[in-house]
Amino acid sequence: MNTLDFLMQGFSVAFQWQNILFAFAGVVIGTAVGVLPGIGPMNGVALLLPITASLTAGLNPENAAASALILLAGIYYGAMYGGSTTSILLNTPGESASVMTTLDGYQMAKNGRAGAALAISAIGSFVAGIIALVGLILLAKPLSRIAINFGPAEYFALMVLGLLAVSGLVGKSMTKAIIMMLSGLALGTIGIDAVSGSARFTFDIPVLYSGISFLTIAVGLFALGEVFKTVLENEKLDGRIIKINRVMPTKQDLKDSALPIARSSVLGFFIGVLPGAGATIASSFAYVMEKKISKDPSKFGKGAIEGVAAPETANNAAAGGALIPLLTLGIPGSGTTAIMMGALIMYNIQPGPLLFQNHPNVVWGLIASMFVGNLMLLILNMPLVKVFAKLIDTPIKYLMPLIIAFSVFGVYAVQFTTFDLMLLLVSGVLGYFLSKNDFPLPPLVLALVLGPMVENNMMRALTLSNGDYMIFLQKPVAAIFLIISALWIIIPLILKFRNKKL
């Protein structure tokens, strides 16, 4: 079968009634979650991950995985879109990726063009989604064909690169990011080792034998951590919400933003494909690029529609691009995709080059549903944007305890132990204090997901080489990955050193 046949098969999966329902629910819930104060895409996906597990419990594993992934992906880009709503109407970006949108978006809203700004970001997101989809279709096959020749040594090196790439790009201090990454890997070793079957760090405590649940940690760190932050720091949304008048953009608006949308989709997609570089970098690159290209750069920051179209398009294109390393190589490039990978593993489906061979329904179903989801997002958001904007007013008095209750429920419905509930609360408290002090959380979650696979591949490579560590340098591909990983750490250090001297 060629790619087109697979895509058609994917659409037949995406058009199953329950999957349309899941995509719809995902987009609606995601948008709502993105608009709600204090919850971004990563928190939203983490918070709702356990629920997807419960909802799909009745299906067979393959269908359940496809449906869960469709739902999560819907939540992901729904939340991205919701985040831009708050940036435009309230000057409060829901997550770092929509910071750039506030620059011109809020100005546009102040000038009475909130509707046009929201509409253009919906249109931009839609185009970005479609371009990312095309890129995914074109790139996924060749990439997974290369990756299929990888042995354990190459995989180990690739994962090391993926982990370091994410750790090197988030947060202010690389030391802290690497500490978080190592802690994640360390947490992953608790339990029964898959290779040898020996129990490690379990101290004869039965609940530890199955290992530390990724789901519990992710929900705790991201969802509860945010709640505790809001409760402790008494965050208030002070800005006045700007009324939306006309939703449809004018012809001139569309004309002005057509080219920026096209350029930013492509740029965002390729940035998204790189591990570690995610939506945040894509949106700021796109904004800066448009400002440079523009004939009249002075209008940026004063409500230029290009300044909304470009970053919004780029961050959605990057979200699509980020799925490529996840699906083809099994390496998530961001916190959110790490959570989605955790979801796949929960269904016993191993992301990576074999995914396209072994579970075509899951991959192509997801790819097709991205198209369906993007279309729904567009159709849904143009008329409903005013309704969603109302959610910004949700009082945190009710929201915060409800999120705690929801997290507890979600974790309990999957794990069924009091131990996991305690672990959830501990992760929440730690998540707050760590992220407040610039210890980035995504590397830990990513490492917890990848940990067992990193170790598995390392052990297999070492078994092949009879314990000779040089195997990682003798295989050329592995050596290249490891050299890039090393440079990733060394170059910033050199730059820092030189800056100090100057």
Next chain:
Amino acid sequence: MNRTFDRYAGILFLAVAVFFVTESKSISTSSYGSTVGPNIFPLGLGILLGIMSIRLIYESFRYQYEENEYVKLEYKRFGILLAASVIYCLFLEDIGYAIATFLFLLIGFQTMKKGKILFSLLISATFSVGVFYIFNELLNIPLPSSSNWLGIL
């Protein structure tokens, strides 16, 4: 950057690293005659984590300035909410999901901000009973029940 927090965090991570290194000694060093055993990976992680923690402690001594941004934290509100959460989680299985959640939410809402008790009661009841009913009855995911001591829910 918070010098004190980073220093203590560094020491704590160092302790974890030492713990990992010492504990991995008790894991078998070989499996099925292979020269590498399941102890290698945790041992390596422990060593790397140790190095990075020492680096963090070292860095924390070199912070140029002590930032004094003073944000008044709502410790009381946070404390009550956290305590309520701990009690809620510990006794969830004994009390039953619906009742425990109802109580937790009610306390939570009132801790966040006093007042509007009727509205709080209504939301707590709807959420707790609603979730219990949907998951227990419709989706067949059993949540802890209170029927053994209350007769219902």
